[in-house]
Amino acid sequence: MTHHPLSPRLDHCPESLPREAYIDPRWFAREMETVFARQWQCAGRLADFPEGQLRRLILGNMPVIVIHGEGGIAAYHNVCRHRGAELCAADRPVGKLITCPYHAWSYSAADGALVATGPARPTADFDRASHGLLPVAVRQWQGFVFLNASTAEVPLAADVPLATLDNWPIAGLSVGHLWEKELACNWKVFWENYSECLHCPGIHPELCEMVPVYGEGIMGASEALGWTPEQPVRRNLREGAESWTPDGKPCGPVFPQLTQEERQRGYSFVTVWPSLYVVAHVDYVRAVRIVPLSPERTRLTVEWYFPEATLAQPGFDAAQVASFAKTVLMQDGAAAEMNQRGLSSPAFIRGRLMPEEYEIDRFHRWLLKAMAAAA
Ligand code: FES
Ligand SMILES: [Fe+2]
Structure with missing residues (x-):
């Protein structure tokens, strides 16, 4: 030995x-x-995500948006639930709503919920509640912001x-x-x-x-x-x-x-x-x-x-x-x-x-x- x-x-x-x-x-x-x-990715420091701003990032092959709103940092896939258009083409200030530039579906910036469907008038079989933005997990450690696009629970x-x-x-x-x-x-x-x-x-x-x-x-x-x-x-x-x-x-x-x-x-x-x-x-x-x-x-x-x-x-x-x-x-x-x-x-x-x-x-x-x- x-x-x-x-x-x-x-x-x-x-x-x-x-x-x-x-x-x-x-x-x-x-x-x-x-x-x-599918694994946690460090996206930067908390200071890189100023309050009131929306930022775009790519996690592997997934485009995502990160929003620092009143309730803290949230992240979603940068994909509209209507027919899949890219929701946000640039980093920008964010207000209460995120509106798709294609047919104007609007989502709440606070929780991603679908708020309005623009000029479209869905029939009764359409369930608005299940068409919110697809969430991306967020975790913070020592001022670092981590994102995870996996739908499974992955420990940091x-x-x-x-x-x-x-x-x-x-x-x-x-x-x-x-x-x-x-x-x-x-x-x-x-x-x-x-x-x-x-x-x-x-x-x-x-x-x-x-x-x-x-x-x-x-x-x-x-x-x-x-x-x-x-x-x-x-x-x-x-x-x-x-x-x-x-x-x-x-x-x-x-x-x-x-x-x-x-x-x-x-x-x-x-x-x-x-x-x-x-x-x-x-x-x-x-x-x-x-x-x-x-x-x-x-x-x-x-x-x-x-x-x-x-x-x-x-x-x-x-x-x-x-x-x-x-x-x-x-x-x-x-x-x-x-x-x-x-x-x-x-x-x-x-x-x-x-x-x-x-x-x-x-x-x-x-x-x-x-x-x-x-x-
Ligand atoms: S694809 Fe977004 S509103 Fe139609
Ligand atoms: Fe070295």
């Missing part, structure tokens, strides 16, 4: 996904139908309990820096790269300096050969560093509710496949949102959140704080694009995962299970 039974390392080298999973429009369409239209779950970040007041933080980037890769290639550190020594010199264990090609001590649970827990960050900032120093006041262990850890990650991961530091929080645009294009939206007291510091430069993680993300983006260029060659059939890539294997099994369950 070269590794302890409690180590996350795999005891074999499984196959990766086949090439078509990364390039084939039919595979992509199946993912949109089965995963992105992450790789670790969502309560992991309970001591961070994320809902009350403000965006100090935003970075958007379109990558020439399949969305899964980005997640796979995020899920292993074998690439860290070669691709991330600055990060490996900050987090020495990454320099060993692993994400945590428990992955090392010879690790046993009795070994003392090591600090993640290099000596003297407390946060992912260019100099390792907190960029403002440290969040007061954090435990000693949370401060010591240096970062806490929560991953909500397939659309979001959140990284919480002692002084700020960062979120990365992933939206697939096509089989070989993916949009990243990265936001850095700070307390007001931090943003108000004289001379505070959020872009400078963000530059550390942005450097790492740009290195990851370039690696993902390099990976995509290679695996699109017909010479590539499928890859092989290494024991350290247990998280990629878990991701693949999650994806295939979600696709099969919905099919």
Whole structure:
């Protein structure tokens, strides 16, 4: 036995996904139908949905509208119940009614109920109550808005309990820096790269300096050969560093509710496949949102959140704080694009995962299970 039974390392080298999973429009369409239209998707922050506004979004293959009305946030399919016209062609302020531009059926913006059928005069067999807008589920967590177009009850779950970040007041933080980037890769290639550190020594010199264990090609001590649970827990960050900032120093006041262990850890990650991961530091929080645009294009939206007291510091430069993680993300983006260029060659059939890539294997099994369950 070269590794302890409690180590996350795999005891074999499984196959990766086949090439078509990364390039084939039919595979992509199946993912949109089965995963992105049926799992929770992070649609942004509450602040991205101002009160009185209607916004359009796509969940997988489903166009939806999100309305922030007096009763909070509600979402519906962007489809008229009469003959299926698109209800809303643009983001706009919303009043009491949403009226279809085709034959003027009107729905209540508060609850989606069908209120009027325009000039049409339905006969007695038409049941108005069963022709309201089709709802889309909405959930909020720490100021993030999640949508789910599935008609089944799907729990909002992450790789670790969502309560992991309970001591961070994320809902009350403000965006100090935003970075958007379109990558020439399949969305899964980005997640796979995020899920292993074998690439860290070669691709991330600055990060490996900050987090020495990454320099060993692993994400945590428990992955090392010879690790046993009795070994003392090591600090993640290099000596003297407390946060992912260019100099390792907190960029403002440290969040007061954090435990000693949370401060010591240096970062806490929560991953909500397939659309979001959140990284919480002692002084700020960062979120990365992933939206697939096509089989070989993916949009990243990265936001850095700070307390007001931090943003108000004289001379505070959020872009400078963000530059550390942005450097790492740009290195990851370039690696993902390099990976995509290679695996699109017909010479590539499928890859092989290494024991350290247990998280990629878990991701693949999650994806295939979600696709099969919905099919
Ligand atoms: S399709 Fe909307 S009112 Fe006819
Ligand atoms: Fe990386």
